[in-house]
Amino acid sequence: MKIIAMIPARYGASRFPGKLMQDLGGKPVIVRTYEAAKATNLFDEVYIVTDSEVIFSEIELHGGKAIMSKKDHDCGSDRIAEAVEDMDVDIVVNVQGDEPFTSKEGLEQVLSVFEGDDADKIDLASLMTEMHDWKEISDPNSVKVIVNKDNFALYFSRSPIPYPRDKNADVQYYKHKGIYAFRKQALMDFYRLPMKTLEAAEKIECIRYLEYGKNIKMAISNTQGIEIDTPEDLIRANKALKEDNVVSVNNKFRNFPMVPKVVFGQGCFDQLSSILAPQRRNKAPFIFLVDDVFENKTEFIDRINLRFNDKLLFVSAKEEPKTSQVDLIVKNIKAEFNYKPSGIIGIGGGSILDLAKAVSIMLTNKGSAADYQGWDLVKNKAVYHVGIPTISGTGAEVSRTTVLSGPERKLGINSDFTPFDQVILDPELTVGVPKNQWFYTGMDCFIHCVESLNGTFLNAFSQSYGEKAYDLCKEIFLSDTLTEEDSRGKLMMASWHGGMSIAYSQVGIAHAMSYGLSYVLGTKHGIGNCIVFDHLEDYYPEGVALFKEMVGKYQIEIPQGICKECSDKEIEIMIDIALSLVPLWENALGENWETIMTREKLKGMYLKM
Numbered sequence: 001m002k003i004i005a006m007i008p009a010r011y012g013a014s015r016f017p018g019k020l021m022q023d024l025g026g027k028p029v030i031v032r033t034y035e036a037a038k039a040t041n042l043f044d045e046v047y048i049v050t051d052s053e054v055i056f057s058e059i060e061l062h063g064g065k066a067i068m069s070k071k072d073h074d075c076g077s078d079r080i081a082e083a084v085e086d087m088d089v090d091i092v093v094n095v096q097g098d099e100p101f102t103s104k105e106g107l108e109q110v111l112s113v114f115e116g117d118d119a120d121k122i123d124l125a126s127l128m129t130e131m132h133d134w135k136e137i138s139d140p141n142s143v144k145v146i147v148n149k150d151n152f153a154l155y156f157s158r159s160p161i162p163y164p165r166d167k168n169a170d171v172q173y174y175k176h177k178g179i180y181a182f183r184k185q186a187l188m189d190f191y192r193l194p195m196k197t198l199e200a201a202e203k204i205e206c207i208r209y210l211e212y213g214k215n216i217k218m219a220i221s222n223t224q225g226i227e228i229d230t231p232e233d234l235i236r237a238n239k240a241l242k243e244d245n246v247v248s249v250n251n252k253f254r255n256f257p258m259v260p261k262v263v264f265g266q267g268c269f270d271q272l273s274s275i276l277a278p279q280r281r282n283k284a285p286f287i288f289l290v291d292d293v294f295e296n297k298t299e300f301i302d303r304i305n306l307r308f309n310d311k312l313l314f315v316s317a318k319e320e321p322k323t324s325q326v327d328l329i330v331k332n333i334k335a336e337f338n339y340k341p342s343g344i345i346g347i348g349g350g351s352i353l354d355l356a357k358a359v360s361i362m363l364t365n366k367g368s369a370a371d372y373q374g375w376d377l378v379k380n381k382a383v384y385h386v387g388i389p390t391i392s393g394t395g396a397e398v399s400r401t402t403v404l405s406g407p408e409r410k411l412g413i414n415s416d417f418t419p420f421d422q423v424i425l426d427p428e429l430t431v432g433v434p435k436n437q438w439f440y441t442g443m444d445c446f447i448h449c450v451e452s453l454n455g456t457f458l459n460a461f462s463q464s465y466g467e468k469a470y471d472l473c474k475e476i477f478l479s480d481t482l483t484e485e486d487s488r489g490k491l492m493m494a495s496w497h498g499g500m501s502i503a504y505s506q507v508g509i510a511h512a513m514s515y516g517l518s519y520v521l522g523t524k525h526g527i528g529n530c531i532v533f534d535h536l537e538d539y540y541p542e543g544v545a546l547f548k549e550m551v552g553k554y555q556i557e558i559p560q561g562i563c564k565e566c567s568d569k570e571i572e573i574m575i576d577i578a579l580s581l582v583p584l585w586e587n588a589l590g591e592n593w594e595t596i597m598t599r600e601k602l603k604g605m606y607l608k609m
């Protein structure tokens with residue numbers, strides 16, 4: 001079923017002219033609405049349909065899709081009907097342009113009616129919300145609706161319906177919310193049908209459907225949005241947005257979970273069986289995702305101690321994890337076992353740890369991993385998951401994210417459910433790591449510290465972890481006093497502390513630019529960071545000087561000129577990807593970063609690499 005959202009956007013509004021172009025937290029109201037609809041992930045496409053060139057170009061400017069409606073229309077649904085006439089779609093949802101806080105829950109409710117037993121009787125669906133205050137019930141500006149036992153609409157009115165002749169009767173009043181989900185056919189049937197008397201009298205558009213015999217199924221949604229109808233609403237919305245930001249990405253206070261259980265030390269890997277035993281649920285297996293470098297190391301594999309129907313999956317870390325890869329692993333696990341696994345155990349570098357986190361999330365959450373790339377989109381708790389790093393530096397073992405390349409973006413699933421329930425830190429597991437790889441992954445940690453310690457988001461929490469990790473890195477990579485064994489243990493802890501440091505701050509320029517390289521050229525995280533960092537002496541002079549010293553000491557050859565062969569288009573995409581990582585730039589360069597890091601400047605930097 002193809003489902004699209006259409007947002008009718010008329011420039012002139014009688015009560016508050018130009019309201020859709022008013023500023024709401026730095027963006028026009030209509031852009032906010034568009035982004036909110038898109039962020040629900042419920043739609044195959046989202047369009048604005050408008051009569052205004054100003055709105056049209058604003059949406060295009062923000063990378064959205066807009067359609068100019070050619071004709072004059074007296075109502076939103078006619079405007080939508082004109083736009084979808086030649087489109088191949090099944091369900092069209094109209095989202096109100098002036099509802100920038102459109103909630104996913106409401107839209108989900110209105111769409112869910114098409115999954116019920118009576119779905120084929122439904123021409124369109126709409127939402128209603130409970131009303132309790134008589135002042136509101138009697139206010140003609142709020143449209144009331146009454147329904148039959150199956151929640152099909154009987155009538156809409158500005159009068160209180162039903163009329164409470166019996167003051168003691170226990171009736172629930174419902175307010176109609178102007179969100180509709182139409183079958184395309186119903187929408188087209190309705191297009192250009194003349195208005196009849198009931199609609200003309202009440203001035204309520206959806207009455208026309210009832211007058212022509214269509215069935216409207218109502219769903220209940222009690223979440224309150226803020227409609228922007230007046231300048232006062234706009235002030236309220238701006239305030240709400242500020243409050244909202246408190247719980248969003250680069251907020252001042254973060255309330256984040258830390259890994260609740262961790263065991264450390266040479267040989268502690270052998271604790272695994274006894275750690276897992278209490279977590280085992282009857283016939284539900286443990287699934288081990290293991291880096292395929294261990295595939296032929298039978299001695300190591302035997303130490304995993306598989307029981308019953310436990311399953312070992314060797315996974316290649318040759319490429320960085322993808323959402324499609326996560327989806328496939330989850331699909332296979334679901335196909336093979338009737339039971340949700342007792343747990344997912346990731347054994348490997350950052351790539352395998354991230355895969356393990358993502359798989360554990362996707363076993364309890366519907367859809368594709370790509371639907372959850374972003375901040376706090378995960379709904380259900382993941383299955384129990386354990387991380388066992390075999391190479392150190394990324395901090396993936398402590399972090400609240402799992403970095404994935406998806407069809408549209410490279411972005412982590414950042415959520416409270418992402419961190420491991422248990423981590424096993426056994427430095428001995430890192431013995432076989434090749435020198436170059438050891439260096440690149442170790443430098444990921446060093447760069448985390450430099451970017452965190454030099455960032456504008458820095459605070460004492462972040463600093464205390466960052467400074468420790470920074471000193472450990474200097475000791476590991478520049479002093480000659482450590483035994484190999486000590487060095488391995490210390491790098492494992494540096495990785496941990498580096499990860500904790502960025503948990504309460506953010507990374508910076510090297511990471512932003514390295515994401516661009518990775519997206520376009522497939523450059524891996526560790527080496528990509530090194531390639532970029534090598535050229536960042538203007539931004540991180542002390543860190544880059546130390547880095548160059550380390551590179552010299554271990555005779556690492558950092559690849560040069562990797563962007564030379566890139567087409568203009570590829571460079572543009574790199575720039576897009578890098579610049580989209582707003583919090584990273586804000587951390588690195590402060591609030592006015594956009595005036596410092598222009599596209600032109602970034603292009604020059606890429607071309608040097």
Ligand code: NAD
Pocket residue numbers: 291292293317318320321348349350351352354390391392393394395396397399400401402403429430431432433434437440441444524525526
């Ligand atoms: P990796 O997992 O990609 O592994 C790199 C190479 O080392 C692979 O070839 C792997 O087979 C090999 N390897 C791993 N352990 C080994 C061992 N003991 N002996 C020999 N070879 C071994 O490398 P990485 O640098 O740890 O991880 C990079 C990934 O981590 C990227 O995908 C990046 O996006 C992700 N990352 C995630 C976070 C996070 O917070 N979630 C942070 C930083 C990076």
Ligand code: ZN
Pocket residue numbers: 394444448511525
């Ligand atoms: Zn990193």
